[in-house]
Amino acid sequence: MSGLDLPAWSEPFTDVPSLARRMRLRGISREWAWGGSTGAGVRVGIIDSGLERDHPRLAGRVVQSVAVELVDGEPQVVPDEGGDLYGHATACGGIIVGLAPDVELISIRVLGADLRGKGTAFAAGLEWALDQGINVLNLSLSSKSDALFPVFHDLVDRAYFRGVALVSAANNVPAPSYPSLFASVFSVAAHDEPDPMRLYYNPAPPVEFGAWGVDVPMAWKDGGSIVATGNSFAAPHVAGMVALIMAKHPGLAPFELKAILAAIADNPRRTSHARPAKSAQGPEAPSAPPAGLQ
């Protein structure tokens, strides 16, 4: 039961004052990070249920679609015309395009009619994506398979060394799931403040970032739209932000991107005089400091 002490779901982001930080990187503002950026030139892969190419919210940004199929248990990457079997991938894609309208989307379907989200298909999709010049990968899914731990570990390291930002939704149960718990990924859970650019950094990992994931309006299957809740929908907000930064500052490594996100996060500032009370957030909660303050 080693996982029980891990933060589950979005616990850290339900108590914003507790996220107060005394130290913060100076000189980094949102304006510097992504002012004027539209995500142009950044390739964002979405490993999920397959993007619905002509969904209005995806605004024609899908440039390639593949699917991982299991042939005799062996995963193979094939061209995909399947659309979105659920709506989940399209929801994530729509959120990303909403933040970064000029990104290129690559759809990698690993959930489908006969896959049941097999971890091997997921791993194969991830491995394929690392060779496609993709800059950001949105992973709103995870695997609990112990057998795949070393596989994902290797792939996540490979992504890190290639400068690919893996944005991974935290699972909702207090038990290990991969790759969201690996150190180099951007692990994301949900907060409930209805602002797509509201971002928190959690100084008590493994879940490092909090973004909007409650009652989020989003694209869904068959050109539709719904309102849904889940860490799955927090991750694409962070993926969108990362895409904006990468478009403006090409060549940044994942650790630099994380540092920028932490620097521009909306965490309240902790002063040396007043340690914030561990109370529910309220109007008295300190507002975000101007970027660049320590």
Added chain:
Amino acid sequence: MVEDDLTAALTALRAVGRRSSVARGLQADVEQRLLQSIVDATASLFDAEASSIALFEPDPDRLEFRVAAGAHGAGAVGMQVKPTEGIAGFVFSSGQALALTDVASDPRFDLEAAQRTGYIPRSIAAVPLLDDEGSVGVLQVLDKRGSPSFSLRDMELLAVFASQATTAITATRIQRDTARLLQEVLRQVGDGTMTDAQVDALVSEATRGLDDHPETPFWQLVDHVAALRGLGERDLTLVAGILEVVARHAERARRRA
């Protein structure tokens, strides 16, 4: 040496048999009652119109609604859906929790299926039941009476209930697997000549007067037997050795019969 092995093996067999025979009688009932208590608690705590648990069943692959609670839950019991379709299918196959505030606006929403249950929900929260291997099912809650949608706290709480349900399912399935394994082993060691009745008789014989105190070291062995697939070379050798001794005993029992 051989006698020591035999004694150890027989004691192990008794433990396995005890667990298996008890499990055969109670397993379905216990699992059902545990799951029912979980959906009862969930429906009550959330003040929800309905709560249900669907479990994955193979051949053909499907999600089967086993238990339900709440004023509008009963209609779902027994219903089967494809494991890749709908909200339950998504949550099952992705392993990710999901809450929808306006179900009817989900173009995938299966109105006909909802009508079959006798209740059309406005909102749904669903979390996967995850064991070490992956999803085994889905826990759903429909429509909180006090609120049009589900909060993060709701989802966290639901995950705790899901984890309880998974524990209940895992425990009973280990027993079921153990029973199946024992049957197979005995059939094999009997060289295919033992009938089901003889196998049962052997199990009953082995379980008579058994001390099933949970602290006995043989319980650990029982778990090993149930988890054969996950064992390393060394453990497999040990188990193989024990089974060989059991085989000799079975052979003698067969000759005596």
